Amino acid sequence: MKKINYMEVFFAPxxxxxxxxxxxxxxxxGTGSFWYIDLPSxxxxxxxxxxxxxYGSESLLYSWNYGMGMNFWATFCYYxxxxxxxxxxMFPRTWIPQMVVVIWLVKLGLASLxxxxxxxxxxxxxxxxxxxxSVSYSLIAFSLTYSFLPMWIDGVYLLPLLIYSxxxxxxxxxxxxxxxxxxxxxxxxxxxxxxxGIFIFLYFSMELYILAFSKKEVIKKYKQFFVSVFLxxxxxxxxxxxxxxxxxxNNYENNEYNLMGFSMSPFELYSKFFNGxxxxxxxxxxxxxxxxxxxxxxxxxxxxxxxxxxxNLSLLxxxxxxILFNLLNYIWHIFxxxxxxxxxxxxxxxxxxxxxxxxxxxxxxxxxxxKLTIVYFITSSILFFLYKTDSLVFYKTKFILNxxxxxxxxxxxxxxxxxxxxxxxxxxxxxxxxxxxxxxxxYYTLRNYRExxxxxxxx
Numbered sequence: 001m002k003k004i005n006y007m008e009v010f011f012a013p014x015x016x017x018x019x020x021x022x023x024x025x026x027x028x029x030g031t032g033s034f035w036y037i038d039l040p041s042x043x044x045x046x047x048x049x050x051x052x053x054x055y056g057s058e059s060l061l062y063s064w065n066y067g068m069g070m071n072f073w074a075t076f077c078y079y080x081x082x083x084x085x086x087x088x089x090m091f092p093r094t095w096i097p098q099m100v101v102v103i104w105l106v107k108l109g110l111a112s113l114x115x116x117x118x119x120x121x122x123x124x125x126x127x128x129x130x131x132x133x134s135v136s137y138s139l140i141a142f143s144l145t146y147s148f149l150p151m152w153i154d155g156v157y158l159l160p161l162l163i164y165s166x167x168x169x170x171x172x173x174x175x176x177x178x179x180x181x182x183x184x185x186x187x188x189x190x191x192x193x194x195x196x197g198i199f200i201f202l203y204f205s206m207e208l209y210i211l212a213f214s215k216k217e218v219i220k221k222y223k224q225f226f227v228s229v230f231l232x233x234x235x236x237x238x239x240x241x242x243x244x245x246x247x248x249x250n251n252y253e254n255n256e257y258n259l260m261g262f263s264m265s266p267f268e269l270y271s272k273f274f275n276g277x278x279x280x281x282x283x284x285x286x287x288x289x290x291x292x293x294x295x296x297x298x299x300x301x302x303x304x305x306x307x308x309x310x311x312n313l314s315l316l317x318x319x320x321x322x323i324l325f326n327l328l329n330y331i332w333h334i335f336x337x338x339x340x341x342x343x344x345x346x347x348x349x350x351x352x353x354x355x356x357x358x359x360x361x362x363x364x365x366x367x368x369x370x371k372l373t374i375v376y377f378i379t380s381s382i383l384f385f386l387y388k389t390d391s392l393v394f395y396k397t398k399f400i401l402n403x404x405x406x407x408x409x410x411x412x413x414x415x416x417x418x419x420x421x422x423x424x425x426x427x428x429x430x431x432x433x434x435x436x437x438x439x440x441x442x443y444y445t446l447r448n449y450r451e452x453x454x455x456x457x458x459x
Contacts, residue, residue: 004130009116010109012131013138016435017105020442024450028098031455034446037281039100039148040454043079047088047096050080054089074242081239082154082188104150110157112138118160119358122167128427132290132434133358139438140354141278141286142347144445148453149341155192156347158185162196163355166204169224170211179228186236190243192344194334197229199319199348206315210308257337259327267386269323274403275437276444280452283323283343287350289403289437290410290430291357293375298360300371312356319349366418376411380404409433 026032035044049072052058063072084106088099116134119125125133137160146152158181165178185193204225208218233240264283271277273292278284295316299309322328323343330337332345387400413433417426 004116004120004127006113006116009131009134010113012135012435013108013112014105016135016139016439017108017442017446020439020446023443024447026446026450027101032450033453033455034147034449035097035454036148036449036452043149044097044100046075046079047085047100048093050076050085051088051093051096055093071242074245077239077242078189078191079151081243082151083184084154100150104147104153107150107153107157108138108143111143111153111160114157114160114164115354118164119355121164122355123359123362125358125362128431129358129361132427132431133354133361136288136290136357136434136438137351137354139442140347140350141272141284141441141445142350144442145278145281145284146341147446148449151189152192152344154188155185155196156351158188159196159199159348159351162200163203166200166207169204169221169228170207173220173224175224175228178225179232182228182232183235186232187239190236190240191334195332195345195348198332199345199352201225202315202318206311210305210311257326259330261326262324263326263329263342264324266324269320270382270386274399275406275441276399278441278445278448280448281341283346285323285343285346285349285353286441287353287357288434288441289407290414290434291353292379292407293372293411293414294357294360295353296375297364297368297371298356301360301363301365301368303363303365304359316352316356319352323349361414364414364418369415369418372411372415376407379407406437 021027022029024030024032026034049058049063050060053060053072059072060076061071061073063075082103084103087103087106088096091099112134115137116130119130119133140156143153143156161181162178162185165175165181168174168177182193185196204221208221213221269283272283272285273287273289275286275289278286298304299313301309322332322345329343338344383400383403410430410433413426413430417423417430
């Protein structure tokens with residue numbers, strides 16, 4: 001089978017986004033942009049100050065440009081400490097707005113690349129199948145929704161590399177890659193590192209349970225894990241402490257926020273798994289329509305042990321309940337109530353859904369065909385039921401029909417792929433369908449931001 005072309009994997013999401021820019025007449029193809037709220041009002045000032053600091057006219061430690069002056073180091077640590085921020089220093093100061101877009105696009109490419117590397121290592125995906133799930137991850141709704149907060153996207157492209165490195169601990173007793181990647185993540189953005197850290201610990205613990213190591217081995221693995229976390233914390237302390245103090249100084253207490261309550265109905269959560277349903281600066285977990293079919297099938301596939309499937313089901317349920325239950329949502333956000341941009345841990349759910357989908361796909365066999373039919377029938381039935389009973393704007397006739405038609409086309413393709421004849425061709429067709437699905441979601445999401453954002457004349 002054809003080997004993975006990592007250059008293609010890296011550039012595929014960038015090309016898709018550039019095509020969306022072209023159709024929406026967004027810069028550099030027009031005056032539109034995704035310069036929303038914090039990006040034009042704060043981040044651009046910070047990037048300019050950062051640039052000036054390295055060329056002698058300002059200081060990274062303190063700035064007199066804001067009110068009576070401020071500690072700029074804490075601002076740098078939260079907003080600008082990603083290694084990719086240094087890209088702007090390679091170009092003229094007037095190019096900073098364009099370079100911020102380039103930084104975001106590079107992060108999308110890196111997310112696709114690291115996902116590709118991880119999938120090849122963990123589940124041995126090859127060529128086009130690898131590309132399907134790698135590009136899907138790079139264009140998850142979270143990365144599009146928070147394009148105006150690019151410092152959060154470092155966690156997206158580093159998460160697959162951390163999962164990759166976890167298996168080096170589990171199978172090879174090697175922790176250096178985990179330590180190095182975790183240190184980079186801590187330096188890039190401590191806030192997102194905290195969220196990734198929770199997920200990584202849960203995933204690591206789950207894998208230890210599944211692999212059934214001896215008690216002595218479990219202690220050894222946990223020791224390597226926590227020593228790495230401790231060392232990474234020490235190496236990145238110059239970033240972590242200022243960031244933590246800044247995050248804790250922003251007190252957004254909301255007296256109406258009931259910690260023991262629920263933030264939304266399961267039906268509203270379900271709607272977010274469909275194309276074009278991501279609301280501006282809100283829950284962003286869309287990872288492609290194909291996950292709606294493949295994830296349920298994974299839990300019925302006996303190629304994976306019952307123990308493994310139940311463990312993964314438990315983790316997935318916990319992640320989804322974390323969205324619904326306010327207390328868990330509160331914990332995921334460093335015991336703070338977010339001031340907008342709720343559910344900032346949504347990308348770990350998208351990642352997990354895509355990983356389970358990839359596992360499901362490589363283990364497909366004719367025995368799961370009846371399950372595929374059942375999953376599609378249940379999905380369609382739920383959509384019809386919600387259309388008749390729920391008042392959410394999402395559940396409208398046109399959308400229901402489109403969702404049923406598109407998931408049906410995916411189901412048919414997956415069913416046909418199980419037949420040996422024309423299998424390679426059909427996988428190529430599936431890739432095109434997945435790309436089309438991701439493109440549409442990117443178009444809808446960025447169109448929403450274009451309508452509420454500054455145009456390029458603000459620069």
